[in-house]
Amino acid sequence: MPGMIYLDHAATTQIAPEVLEAMQPFLFGKYGNASTLYDLGKISKEAVEHARRQAADVIGAKPEEIYFTSGGSEADNWALKTAARMYRRRGNHIITTKIEHHAVLNSCKALEEEGFSVTYLNVDEEGRVRTEELKRAIRPNTILISVMYANNEIGTIQPIDEIAKIAKARRILFHTDAVQAYGQIPISVQQTPLDMLSTSSHKLYGPKGVGCLYIREGTPLKSYIDGGGQERGKRAGTENVPGIVGFGKASELARIEMPYRIARETRLRDELIKNVLREIPYTRLNGGRENRLPNNANFCFQFVEGGNLLVLLDMKGICASTASACSAGEKPVSHVLKAIGVPEEIAAGSLRLTLGKNTTPEEIAYTVECLKECVRKLREKSLAYKEYEKTLR
Structure with a gap:
């Protein structure tokens, strides 16, 4: 199949045409600073507030509960570090999980250096938090719980509603x-x-370099970045108007398209999982069949090194990843796979395939055939695989 097949949507996505169209006026003619009082600035301010409503609508929030940031890492740092420091008089204990994104894990490590105590919860073999274990971890001095909604590597969706009710x-x-x-x-x-x-x-x-932190009305979270009074005094810095406008439009499109995309991506994901497990022996699906993001399929291929597999797939025009894009340059085995009990020698052969709204059935079929060929080639060169084969004779 000619051309590129992009199966790394958990790492990033291409800007939608509608998003780019919405952003363009604010890159050229409508370039005013949203914090100024003249008409050019007011146009930018109105665009920012419209985007705030679009972002809020995705989760049923009030617009005034949305605070724009430079992305998810800043939002995680802001939420954890500011909340912990503000509530320190009430206690110094924080609860999170062993499979969080490094923006959360490293924020917790930084807080430990300040004297906070952090409990890192285990997860089950599918990567889900056991709520009874969470309850047992709570202490009189627990001030903050942070659990990711869905895992970036294996796609596991957490019982967030139950966890939130326990915390409340x-x-x-x-x-x-x-x-x-x-x-x-x-x-x-x-x-x-x-x-x-x-x-x-x-x-x-949507565009890179922009995101948001939802803060429920009445939650007394202070500013994380000192400076001017932008974002109602909560987040200093000149507003990234084109980025915010793009984020707003992307949020609106996501809300409208969500039912269709969920159904379509789930069908393609299940077809991919079924065929990979059927066609390629000694393969493990990481995470469960249920409680999984619609577009996520994460495998471990025994007797294969994930980095080598990525190279071969890239040569065939397929973009994939072995773990989080934020840790792709690191050598250690994924902390997520370790937490769900995957042996290190098997975890080394991990592959994450994440589908997008434009992924086709033909691309999925081609990917499965390429995977079969690439895994076979790598196993033919594997001493461990040859030794294993001898035990079967």
Whole structure:
């Protein structure tokens, strides 16, 4: 099949044509600073507020509960570090999980250096938090819980509604990193009593370098970046008007297209999983069949090194990843696969394939055939595979 097949939508997405069209006027003629008082600035201000409403509508929030950031990492840092420091008089204990994005894990490590105590919850073999274990981890001095909505590597969706209700009943702040879930699956902050939610534009066909932090009305979170009074005094810095406008449009499109995309991507994902597991022996699906993002398929191919597999797939025009794009340059085995109990020698052969709204059945079929060929070639060169074959004779 000629051309490129892009199956790394969890890493980033291409800007949608409608998003680019919405952004362009604010890159040229409508370039005013949104914090100024003359008409050119007011046009930008109105565009920012319209985008705020678009972003809020995806999760059923009020526009004034949306604060624009430079992306998910900033939003995670803001939520965890500011909340922990503000509530330190009430306690110093934080609960998170072992499979969080590094923006959360490294924020927690930084807080530990400041004297906070952090509990890193185990997850089950599918990557889900056991709510009974969460309840047992809560202490009198617990001030914050942070559990991601859906995992960026294996696609596991957490029982966020139940976790949020546990936190609320104990008057503990609850934050969720929803970077992979926002605009991908239904989220309602009216039904789920979470206090803070992080997201990022470039995961849903919007521009890079912009995202938001949802802060429930009445949650007293201070500013993380000092400076001017932008974002109602919560987030200093001149507004990235083109980026915010793009994020708003991408959010609107995601909300409208969500039912269709969920149904379509789920069908293609299930076909991919079925055929890979059927056609390629010694392959493991990471994460469960249920409670999984519609576009995520994560495998481990035994007797194969994931990096080598990526190179061969790239030569065939297929873009994929071995883990989070944020840790792709690191050598250690994925902390997520380790947490769900995948042996290190098997985890080394991991591959994440994440579909998009333009992925076709033909691309999925071609990918399966390429995977069969590439895995076979790599196993033919594997001493471990040859030794294993001898035991079968």
